[in-house]
Amino acid sequence: MIVELEKISKFYTNNGLVSKRNVLNEISLSINDGDSLSIVGPSGSGKSTLLNILGTLDLPTSGIVKIKGKEIQDFNEKQLAEIRNANIGFIFQQHHLLPQFTLIENVLVPTIPLKDKNLKNSALERxxxxxxxxxxxxxxxxxxGQLSGGECQRATVVRALINEPNLVLADEPTGSLDQDSAEQMGELLSNINKKHNVAMVVVTHSLDLAKKMNAIFNLDHGKLEIIESKK
Ligand SMILES: Nc1ncnc2c1ncn2[C@@H]1O[C@H](COP(=O)(O)OP(=O)(O)O)[C@@H](O)[C@H]1O
Ligand SMILES: [Mg+2]
Structure with missing residues (x-):
């Protein structure tokens, strides 16, 4: 088990007012080694919120999040960063590569805070x-700036894998790519799941990409439902 969500709910407050609608409503989900799943659903249905909670970038309003069996709600920022950095790689719709750095420098950024000396020493080779x-x-x-959008996005895959995570979370990874680059990116993500045995959760509007994962979930009205499974 890499990540386990137990009955998590999320609502946002605006100026102290709690919105009546739960963005996420008592969602439970377990991600195990090597799993691959996609999450689809309308805009604003809470897909990014759910992915951020899976990645410990955000906390639920209620419910339990466990990473590698450890409940994280009382972790401080440093502890969260550590467990996140050791277990989870992220890919977003925009590549967020640093323009002043070269590609090799960019993909090495997540290795800077590494504690694991072996992993740190072998980072360049990796x-x-x-x-x-x-x-x-x-x-x-x-x-x-000298590379295409597709090339930049492929570099973010490397950046996400550089610390040998157990889980990669991708939020609309093909959302800003043309069709050919998107197709290439989808293949890449699916191959990585198989080759590196890293679990993968992909939020996407693309049914082509969603179908490359073993299970497809739909998020709507705060509820997550499985709509297709290859297993
Ligand atoms: N930081 C925030 N503060 C207040 N409301 C938010 C915040 N982030 C997201 N929301 C709201 O929560 C809902 C779900 O957003 P999001 O998770 O981004 O959906 P999706 O990724 O499916 O488009 C939306 O109604 C959005 O406006
Ligand atoms: Mg989103």
């Missing part, structure tokens, strides 16, 4: 090999 595996071997010294 970065090179991962960049090669996503077809960016000859671009490692270029800056993001």
């Amino acid at each position: 970065a090179m090999s991962l960049l090669e595996s996503v077809g960016l071997a000859d671009k490692i010294h270029q800056h993001p």
